[in-house]
Amino acid sequence: MPLLRLGLGLLLLVWPAVAQSDDAAEIRRALATWTEAFNARDAAGACDLFAPDLVAQMRGPGVRGKKATCDRIAAALADDTRRLTYSADIEEIIVSGDLAAVRLVWTFRVRKGGEDRVSREPGLDLFRRQPDGAWRIARFLAYSEERDE
16 A cells, blocks of 8 residues: 555656646647648648737737738748748747747748748747647747848
């Protein structure tokens, strides 16, 4: 019986870490799914990553909600004169309950007329677990590493 109590006690100690690890893996999958959708020009699929109450803040366009963000993505992907791709380098995921902070750097590539332009966009995404159990971005802050001269 003492061995059983010890085992249960250890399980209770590691359970939050296991749950957090599973949540981080789900968030990584959600970001990978977004990347695949964006790179395949699937605007609706890319938009699925965002929570209904999204607040997105970016250099240039400023603060936008989900509709404006999704409209901007759809317009960019509809332009077939250029090829747009994203890839993500996830630097850190911190999960606390139904919230998670993700520090990452997006690499954005634009190919137009045989010319490539690449920019790196560090950012912080705040995910919230939705009522359906999915992790979606509720807030994000992103900026380009390009500097004004």
